[in-house]
Amino acid sequence: MSKREKRPTRRRADAANEGVETGVQVDVFAPEGEPVALDIDAVSEEQPDAAELPAGDPLAVDTLIDRVHRSFAKGRRDEVPLKLIRDVVESVSLAPQVRQSVAPRLCLHRLRFTGEKRLRDSEPQAIAYDQSFQSGVNVVLIPGNLVGKSSILKTIKFALTGDDADYDVDVRSWIQKVWLQFTLNDAPFTVHVAKDEGGGVPGYVSSGHTIADIDGVAAPATVLHAWRVQDEMRARLHRFFLDALGLAELSWTQQTDSGAERRTTTWRTFFQALAIPDSSENYLLLDEEHSMGNQDGLLLSSFLGLQLVEPLNELLVEGGKTRAENRSTTEEKKRAEEEIKSLDDERRQVSAALAVIDTAQRERRAEVIDTPDARRLQGLNRGLGETLAELVPVRVRRDELGTEVRRLRAQARSQREAVALELHFTGLEVSLCPNCDAGVDDAAIERERVEHHCRLCGNSAHSASAEDVAVMTERAAALDDQAAETTRLRDSFAAQVRDLEAKQQQIEAEIVSVERVIQRGPDYALPTADEEQRKAALLESLGGIRVKLALAHAVVGRTSEGGGEADLRLEVQKKLREILRREAERMNAEVLEHLGRLTTEMTARIGAHSITDITCSPFGKLALSKNGERLRSFGSIKNPGERLRVKLSFFLAMMRLGRIAGAGRHPGFLMIDQPGSDEMVEEDFAALARVLREVDRDLADELQIVCFTARPQFSDAAVPQRVYGPQVDGRFAF
């Protein structure tokens, strides 16, 4: 890696690329090509003196905590809790990856797929493609377009990643079963996938090379992974290859509607470093769709085997999340404050509407109560109430007295009736004994007359019947007197009742008259049904507004309290990242030097002589210089052929780095679809083929490159036994 002089600060990176910090030596490309140079001195407030740096493992937790704490200005150190720094330091995995061995090498051995090709206006044709591959450069050379070359590459990609999005729709439906035999560091494996009628894609990864169907696997114990649907296939292959190649799942943040979300780099994204698709010369490693969140940097860092990639990436992700959360907290607070303002306005409107209703009711009540007629009506109603209250008990008393009179008169009548009958029956002689049924003799009758002994029973007989009659008559008279007295009393009450009823009728008539005059009664002052309904709705609305206001105020209060801690955490993360970046630079210096050397060598061999420098930051950000001038981006290379050469150089350098122990992690496998664009001149194309042939000569045992091309000149890129032609009709791949 070439050293660069210290450059003055230009500007800070934007939030999305804040992790893309370069120091003194290396400039940086932002994804959009904006060069951003950061002077580390401008980031931290105060650098600790070198003499203050503790000795020992610079990545030990306590050492890092101390270094981060010291990186704050002395005046601020008391504000930064050591516990917070420890939380941040312990949240990242700092164990350096000591790689003694070479990265596992991926080499394809055999591709076989079957199906049925269905073209319009022709009979379906059975597909039975079977092709072996070898280490070194392999060329699938099939002249013509739409003959299936790219479909072979896409099938290999499908088998290795589970991703079939690149297929043409018709081709996807043709291919039913695929077997891909490969080795990883000479250990054989087979991926098999089939398509069932339900849309599933059952398959497996097994150790060993086989062409068995799912149900026909000879030794089920060899099956390492199995699946039934495509999502599961992708997940299983992701796990298999990441583990086999020793690649880490690197995370990055993506801003979504619900806030910052953590994403992990998938095997399918890693796979982009193993293929150069057709017309991909506009980008170096990842297309725009996959390059968000610095994924290309992460990819590169992983394949280059850079140290501290993971902790640096974790800090970047956490910082992004914290910033996003902080931003959302700030935004949340702002939204809550705006909502408070809006709710206050709404509350004022509702209160005003309630006041209008209250005012109208109050005015109506005043009309009813305060005018002379209204007051008179009030008085009449009051008088009516009093009259009725007086009338009721008098009426009851009158009725009671009437009942008493009738009772007394009935008693008097009964007495007089008894008297009359007594008198009448006095003349009737008792002549028979009811007991003996015998006549009464004359002697008994005489005895009764003289001695006053009953002729029947012999007891003393009273002859005072006249007195009895007199008593009864007197009693009847007394009852009549009492009845008369009671009648008089009743009549006086009846007179009172009549007077009161007359008064009641008079008042009622007057009320009607007054109401007619003022044309409304007391009901006018009462709330109408419509008013009650509207008032209820407004009060309910007011209640809801009050609840929302309380919640919004709570959000403002909460966000005001929590904002400070988030900012401090961000600062700690940034300082730790700076420290780790410096360590990463130191630890990765040798690898990056290798990369630079290899790339320079490859660019020279390929013919991209104008590229004078390629460097890479610990974050995987590449920097190119052309003829000594810094390039803004890969796209700044105008010539497509030159871009392809630079790209190819870089990929080859990456692949070769993977063959160095303790260096890169690239598995040494590459597919190139349609190398060379239409604009590439014949000489350059031939030169490219020669370069590949030289690569094959020098590195056939270390690498495998499979090219898919229609251009016969590319047959020079490989030895003849590794140039494969069409398998159907001399024209089609399959």
Added chain:
Amino acid sequence: MDAARLLLLVHRFALEPDAATRQLRCWPERPVSRYFTPEYYLQKLDFLVRYPRYLAYELTELHANGVAAALDAEAVKADIRELLADEEPELRTTPFRRFWRGAYESIDRVEAWWFARGLIYTAFERRGGLAPTIARPQKYFFLTPLGETTAVRLVSEVDHAQWYDARIRLIHRYFGGMSAAQVKSLQYSHRPYREAQLNELIPDLSADDIATNFQRVFGETLELAAHV
């Protein structure tokens, strides 16, 4: 009073004896003119005398049910209005006690009073002939010629008795063609009568009951005095 009132009832409702009746074992040896039976019939008739409101209600029902004696609506309405006029229900209602089979009061003393004065003899006739039976014997009231003349003289000489006579004549006019059982069943149709507790006074009907029924049957309002 009871003896006089019931004498007038027996006098109005007694029947001429036929040959079969004269053959009754309980037929008195002393001279009798007519007879009346059974006792409960006398009690029910007395109930109608003593409860003018019930009588007014029943007259309405007789007309509503098309009984021959009550077909003349105008006559019935006039009689009802007279029954309810002049505080009569309050003056003339004499409460009756309820016994097992409805309105019933013991008239043993009345029977003894009648017997002692030779006005009415009472006797029991066993039902079902000579054969043993658990049926209660039937009471017969035998009106003597003295009883006949006493009843006539009572009405002509005592004003109160004239009122009873007029009431009993009205009852006889409407209910004389009905059997004793039919008269009894009429009273049981009234809930207050039916639900009166044993030995309690049977409650009277209300003025509204009579007016409502009158309105229902005749389609006219029954003007009731305040006291009714």
